[in-house]
Amino acid sequence: MALVLKNRLCSYFTGKTTILLLLSVVFFFAPSETAAQRRFSKTYPATRNVRLTLTNRSGTVTVEGWNRSEVQIQAYLEAPAASINPQVLNGTILINMVKDNYGRGDLGSVNFTIRVPFDAAVDIETKVGNLNVSNIRGTLVRAKISSDGDITLTNISAQWVAAENGIGNIFFDGDIQSGGTYRFTSMSGDINLRVPFNSSFKLIATAPSTRSINLGSFSNGNMRFVGDGRRVTGQVGDGSSYITVTNQRGTIAFIRR
């Protein structure tokens, strides 16, 4: 009886030891995400109508408006970590990851979370990665992705909005201001625009490949399909602003807010 108990205990401890050893090996060699990331954080006082200009290489950029007169930049730099060197010039906060890391080939992505005053002008671009902008009521919002990535602009109230990407979706949810200009361009993906029902604008929407242009409740007698349905031109309300949408190989849809 005692011998049986001893054998069981031995096998029990031997099994546990093996598991512990295996786990320690796994933890030792597995790449630790938190250890690989370097964190950058800096806060700048913001003047009225501050402008943020960011050029990233790869990674996700999130810009949020907040009710403070300061700009907070947080960045998570994956290894090998890129150099980051924000500059403040005449009310503009400049971050240029391409210039700051010119000639450095293999760099990890940099994921930014930036908070700016509501009335800031936001001008961001990246080569690869997603761009998100929300809660901005400044004069300008521009987001450009040179290749792959989604653009999401939510709760935007700006006179000049431009979103451009290669492969990826574009979503805009915001106001269309009188006298404003709104331009959305994609090579492939879906462009969805959610705007207030009482918006007034002149529209040129072109989807030459899919011919999928859904005006939703903005469709009216002033709209004209041209080029065998590849383009829609027309006017909604008094046409006090301009919306240009071009999606070479994707769809375009308007959603009433």
Added chain:
Amino acid sequence: MVRLEFDLLFEEMNCEECQEHISQYLDGEIEVELSSNIRTHLSVCAECAKLYEDFSVILESCRDTNIIPSEIVPPNSQALWCRINNLIESEIKPEPPEEPKKGWLSHGWNLTFSQAGAAVIAVALISSLLTIVGIRNYFAPSGEDFTSRSSASQTTFEKVLSKIGLADTPQQARERRIREQQAAIDYWTKRVQERRGQWDVKMRDAFDRNLHLIDESVSEYTIILQENPDDDLTGEMLDTVLNDKMDLLREFSDL
């Protein structure tokens, strides 16, 4: 003595006088004394003798040939020789200094009021035409105008300009634009080729994927335009995707 005689004879007739009377001498329409002087001068002056020979050959040719009809031989040979002589003299003598030019109105440009009005209108029209052509060409690369338009959407005025060669046809403008874009694309492609070795895999994949997609669109639009050159929208889209390609290459060339 001989030398003195030679000098005297030579002094009696100079080259200018000899050449002045040489045609009359050839025609035998000259006084005996003058004829003698000429003969003497020709015997001692190689230059005038050469001229005499040339004139003789020309005269013989005119008289002997049957190819030249008799009616075109001037009846007054003396007058002809005078003219030839004058021509030779005009070549030899230095040109008199030019008189200061008088105003164009003084050369018989006495225009009536209606003629002057018409001239002003013509100048205004031509300058307007040139201005329009200039402006049209200046704005040509914008992509959403003349370069991406078909002949169907041309105005009559533009068609006239195209016909007379003052402006490109939409097709020519489009081809020119594509050539310019292609040159820029070639340049940026070389730059990208130099740099892409340093990109990471993620960056290379994203670039290649997007470039491939753009190239597909370029091919599609090119085929459509070959089938239907008047397709304005496709022309515009081709221009757009070529610009997109240029942008993509340029933006990745600085990595």
